[in-house]
Amino acid sequence: MTDLQLLMAGPSASRLLAEFQTPEEMLSAIDALKRESYHDIETFTPYDVPDVDPRLGYRRPKLGLISGIGGLTGLILAYGIQWWANVYSYPVNAGGRPAHAAPAFILATFEGTIVGAAVSAFVALFVWLRYPRPWAPEDEVEGFERSTIDRFWIGIPSFASERDRDHAIDIASRNGALRTVKLGGA
Amino acid sequence: MIVGFWQQVLASYLFAYIAVLSIVLGAMLQIMISHLSGARWFEGLRPLAVRIVGAMPFVAILALPFLLGVHLLYPWADLARIPPDVRDVVARKHAWLNIPFFIARGVAYLVAWCVIAELIRRRDENDPSMRRISAIGIIVVGLTLTFASFDWVMSLEPSWYSTVYGVYVFAGGILASLALMAFVTYRGMPNRSSSVDPNLPDLRAPESERQKASLGKLIFTFAIFWAYIWFSQYIVIWIGNLPSEVPWYSSRTHTGWVALTVIAVLGQFAIPFLALIGYTAKRRERVLALTGACILFAHVIDNFWLVMPSVFPTSFHVSWTDAAAILLVGGLTIYAARARSAPRSSIA
Numbered sequence: 001m002t003d004l005q006l007l008m009a010g011p012s013a014s015r016l017l018a019e020f021q022t023p024e025e026m027l028s029a030i031d032a033l034k035r036e037s038y039h040d041i042e043t044f045t046p047y048d049v050p051d052v053d054p055r056l057g058y059r060r061p062k063l064g065l066i067s068g069i070g071g072l073t074g075l076i077l078a079y080g081i082q083w084w085a086n087v088y089s090y091p092v093n094a095g096g097r098p099a100h101a102a103p104a105f106i107l108a109t110f111e112g113t114i115v116g117a118a119v120s121a122f123v124a125l126f127v128w129l130r131y132p133r134p135w136a137p138e139d140e141v142e143g144f145e146r147s148t149i150d151r152f153w154i155g156i157p158s159f160a161s162e163r164d165r166d167h168a169i170d171i172a173s174r175n176g177a178l179r180t181v182k183l184g185g186a
Numbered sequence: 187m188i189v190g191f192w193q194q195v196l197a198s199y200l201f202a203y204i205a206v207l208s209i210v211l212g213a214m215l216q217i218m219i220s221h222l223s224g225a226r227w228f229e230g231l232r233p234l235a236v237r238i239v240g241a242m243p244f245v246a247i248l249a250l251p252f253l254l255g256v257h258l259l260y261p262w263a264d265l266a267r268i269p270p271d272v273r274d275v276v277a278r279k280h281a282w283l284n285i286p287f288f289i290a291r292g293v294a295y296l297v298a299w300c301v302i303a304e305l306i307r308r309r310d311e312n313d314p315s316m317r318r319i320s321a322i323g324i325i326v327v328g329l330t331l332t333f334a335s336f337d338w339v340m341s342l343e344p345s346w347y348s349t350v351y352g353v354y355v356f357a358g359g360i361l362a363s364l365a366l367m368a369f370v371t372y373r374g375m376p377n378r379s380s381s382v383d384p385n386l387p388d389l390r391a392p393e394s395e396r397q398k399a400s401l402g403k404l405i406f407t408f409a410i411f412w413a414y415i416w417f418s419q420y421i422v423i424w425i426g427n428l429p430s431e432v433p434w435y436s437s438r439t440h441t442g443w444v445a446l447t448v449i450a451v452l453g454q455f456a457i458p459f460l461a462l463i464g465y466t467a468k469r470r471e472r473v474l475a476l477t478g479a480c481i482l483f484a485h486v487i488d489n490f491w492l493v494m495p496s497v498f499p500t501s502f503h504v505s506w507t508d509a510a511a512i513l514l515v516g517g518l519t520i521y522a523a524r525a526r527s528a529p530r531s532s533i534a
Contacts, residue, residue: 060465095427103424106417 015183016156016165017141018172023049025176026152030055032171033156042155044138044147061128067121074116078109141181151178189497195507196259197342197497200252202511204339205489206519208359210245211299211331213238213367215360217306218320218327227400230389232311234367237527242303244522246296248515252338253292256285262344272345272430283341291337295330302327331356342496346434350419355492357415361408361454362485368401369478372471395469402468405458405477413455437495442502446491453484486512 020026023045030041034055043052052058082105086092091099125131138144138155147153154172159165169180189197213235220228228235257263261276262283268276276283302323309316332352340351348354371389389397423431438447458477467473494503 064465097425097427103421107421 014165015137015158016168016172017138017144017181017183018154018169018177019143019146019179019181020152020154020175020177022176023051023152026154027051027055029172029175029177030154032175033154033168036167036171038156038168040157042157044144044153044155046146046148046150046152049152063121063124063128066124067117070120071113071117073120074112074114075109077116078112079105082108137183141183190258192255192258193497194505195511196252196255197493198505198507198511199515200259200338201490201493201508202515203248203252204335204355204493205362205486205512206248206515207245208355208489209362209366209485210238210242210303210519211327212356212359212361212363214242214299214303214306215324215327215356216363218324221311221316221320222324227397229311230394230397231367231371231401234370235363236307237523238363238366239303240307240526241519241523243300244526245519246300248518249292249296253289256288260288260341260344262341268344275430276344279344283344288337291333295334298326298330328352328356331359339492339496342493343434345430348419348423348431348434350415350422354412354415354419357408357412358454358485358488361405361412362482364401364405364408365478365481365485367478368405368474369482372398372475372478390471398471398474399468402462402474405474405481406462406468409455409458409462409481413451413459416451416455433499434496437499438491441495441500443491443495445502446487450484450488450491453480454488457484 018029020029026043026045027049030043030052033041041056043049043056045052083100086101086105087099093099097104138153143151144153156168159168165182172180216228217232217235217239219225220232252259260283261267262279263285265273265277302319305319305323306316309319332355335352335355336347339355340347388394420435423435437443457480461473461477461480462468490508494508497503
């Protein structure tokens with residue numbers, strides 16, 4: 001289901017957002033919601049709150065592995081190009097130094113490794129998160145931009161029934177939510 | 187070149203002394219860096235670092251043998267011992283490299299380190315004056331350590347010089363002091379409370395998980411930093427290929443000494459890098475303790491490699507005095523650090 005469909009869909013699929021002043025209140029609301037078997041909770045926080053990950057069952061991403069493979073590729077390419085140019089394609093005698101001058105090759109090899117690792121991590125992250133995403137339904141909520149400044153938001157994408165959603169609103173409010181916002185639906 | 191018995195003894199002693207001193211100064215720099223950067227992750231390690239720094243006055247006294255034996259150890263003290271082709275170059279350095287000034291500088295470095303060490307030791311971490319002491323202290327130690335490494339080690343080959351030499355010594359020192367802290371804290375069976383001392387914060391408790399990861403990351407970072415400095419010095423000399431610079435490396439890479447070059451680079455860079463690159467590895471006590479032990483061993487080899495090929499440039503040479511020296515200086519320093527950190531009643 002796309003975001004637009006979500007926004008257009010009926011009450012049973014409507015999305016709920018709740019705003020908190022502190023990460024502690026947000027975490028206690030997540031705990032309470034999980035006790036009542038709500039799933040697919042998302043968080044929107046201005047900085048990394050490490051205690052969120054185990055609560056929402058996030059596993060460590062494989063970004064490190066991708067970045068490692070990218071780095072290794074950069075390493076091999078950078079060394080390979082230098083070897084090809086200096087040893088095979090156009091060997092030059094520079095002050096009697098060997099054509100295969102490993103110490104001199106290391107500098108560009110190091111740079112190649114960094115570029116490979118950084119670019120692959122950057123691209124992988126964009127593909128993974130389906131970036132760029134200039135608009136999301138949450139952006140329509142007044143004050144939601146404070147999730148990048150000083151407020152802690154949680155979102156629940158869908159509910160089985162309206163009663164279910166109202167119960168979630170209740171739980172959020174009891175755990176200190178400043179306000180809750182219904183997105184889409186009635 | 188015939189190396190006399192006393193020159194051998196003093197060279198062994200110097201290598202052991204630099205290996206130990208750089209660890210103590212490395213711990214001192216760590217403490218000052220943590221005050222200047224406001225690093226909260228260092229709080230748990232700080233008491234241990236302060237204990238290492240506590241040995242400083244004793245380490246200063248241990249410098250006496252080679253300060254008194256300058257004329258036996260350093261070739262520049264007797265121009266007749268210098269090969270004729272570089273005698274002129276060394277003679278021109280007389281204003282800096284002469285015995286009285288050498289000893290005076292040495293005493294000045296040692297006094298400066300003792301003063302800073304005691305200032306740190308007598309204040310607790312929340313003392314507001316620690317920031318000012320650290321700001322001044324880090325400049326003083328940075329400069330004195332650089333010049334001490336020029337004077338005490340680099341001048342063993344007085345016609346050779348490298349401007350990055352001081353950085354090399356303190357990069358190794360900081361790395362080894364972190365390795366020592368990791369080894370002391372996490373040796374023994376995993377998941378038991380720190381065996382060091384009940385007065386120290388328990389770094390094996392579950393709430394110290396992040397501190398453990400920080401230590402792992404820092405060792406990882408400084409292993410890379412050390413390798414970066416190692417390579418910076420090597421590439422400049424290799425690519426320049428000048429007759430005045432190259433002999434320092436050719437005696438270390440084209441003789442039996444090359445084995446130590448390999449051990450130092452493996453033990454202080456390649457092994458820690460591969461061991462600590464993983465996310466979970468940095469949080470595993472066994473990995474931290476073993477990596478720490480590996481780095482400490484390589485640190486001793488690295489300092490041996492700095493000093494000895496300057497005395498025995500043509501072939502690998504090891505003597506019983508080398509082992510005796512590292513046991514003596516290392517053992518006495520550990521004893522001093524422990525005695526000074528014990529409660530007063532237990533010493534008396």
